[in-house]
Amino acid sequence: MLEHLILISLYLIGISIVFIPLEMSFKPKESNLFRREWITDICFYFGQVLLWNYVTVYLLNSFFSEIEFDWLSEIQYKLKEQPIYLRIIPVILLSDIFIYWGHRLQHKIEFLWQFHKVHHTAETVDFIAAFREHPLDNIYTRGLETLPAILLGFDLNLIVGFLTFRGLWALFIHSNVDLRLGFLEILLGSPHLHHWHHELHLKGKCNYANLSPIMDILFGTYYNPSEKPLRFGIIDEIDRSYLGQILEPIITAKYWKKIKTFTSKINSQRFSG
Ligand SMILES: [Zn+2]
Numbered sequence: 675m676l677e678h679l680i681l682i683s684l685y686l687i688g689i690s691i692v693f694i695p696l697e698m699s700f701k702p703k704e705s706n707l708f709r710r711e712w713i714t715d716i717c718f719y720f721g722q723v724l725l726w727n728y729v730t731v732y733l734l735n736s737f738f739s740e741i742e743f744d745w746l747s748e749i750q751y752k753l754k755e756q757p758i759y760l761r762i763i764p765v766i767l768l769s770d771i772f773i774y775w776g777h778r779l780q781h782k783i784e785f786l787w788q789f790h791k792v793h794h795t796a797e798t799v800d801f802i803a804a805f806r807e808h809p810l811d812n813i814y815t816r817g818l819e820t821l822p823a824i825l826l827g828f829d830l831n832l833i834v835g836f837l838t839f840r841g842l843w844a845l846f847i848h849s850n851v852d853l854r855l856g857f858l859e860i861l862l863g864s865p866h867l868h869h870w871h872h873e874l875h876l877k878g879k880c881n882y883a884n885l886s887p888i889m890d891i892l893f894g895t896y897y898n899p900s901e902k903p904l905r906f907g908i909i910d911e912i913d914r915s916y917l918g919q920i921l922e923p924i925i926t927a928k929y930w931k932k933i934k935t936f937t938s939k940i941n942s943q944r945f946s947g
């Protein structure tokens with residue numbers, strides 16, 4: 675346990691060594707390293723790496739081991755004969771399609787939004803805020819990300835490598851930098867594009883992609899104005915504490931209707947009596 679705690683603290687120090695200088699070098703005027711709620715985001719980090727990642731891996735493993743992929747064996751066999759760069763392209767493409775539509779649904783379907791909105795409560799978007807995710811939202815996203823690699827028969831090491839790369843890219847697109855990638859912003863996801871996804875008044879109606887914005891361009895949700903977004907977060911009321919943000923979506927999604935029915939029954943009995 676202690677060894678594990680040291681390792682994840684070292685990982686946090688490692689990514690800080692990369693991203694703090696990056697954020698300081700391309701610092702937007704109004705940015706501040708120790709901004710409001712950074713401790714909440716650190717709680718999300720430790721919650722994720724100490725507990726929720728294990729739950730996610732266990733659940734995804736149990737889920738995928740139950741499903742037969744024999745009908746794909748011929749494609750998997752043919753792909754295995756290809757060089758690694760040719761095998762990785764369909765995985766990245768499929769994974770981007772899954773992530774794009776999965777993310778759009780997180781904003782469209784009320785049930786999914788209850789969990790995804792936790793990620794959007796960040797009022798400052800930086801690399802630490804990337805860890806602000808409800809565990810159930812995390813399971814959903816990691817599942818969609820992993821599915822193509824599993825369908826195409828990738829081995830576990832490659833899947834872990836792929837997820838690590840996507841995770842680091844997620845830190846990059848959240849980082850609080852005033853950095854534009856020029857024409858590359860039609861090929862690669864960037865902090866500027868993802869920050870617009872977090873903009874307060876747009877309510878996440880654009881830039882759903884992570885690695886590449888090509889899906890956004892294809893499906894008409896690409897938004898790339900020259901100015902920077904100024905305000906982030908959501909208009910919905912939500913508890914601001916770490917525990918509150920973990921519990922509130924579960925209570926809202928699963929028990930809220932029951933609680934409402936129960937309290938209205940009590941009220942009607944009170945008035946009729
Ligand atoms: Zn985000």
Ligand SMILES: [Zn+2]
Nearest residue numbers: 777790871878
């Ligand atoms: Zn979103």
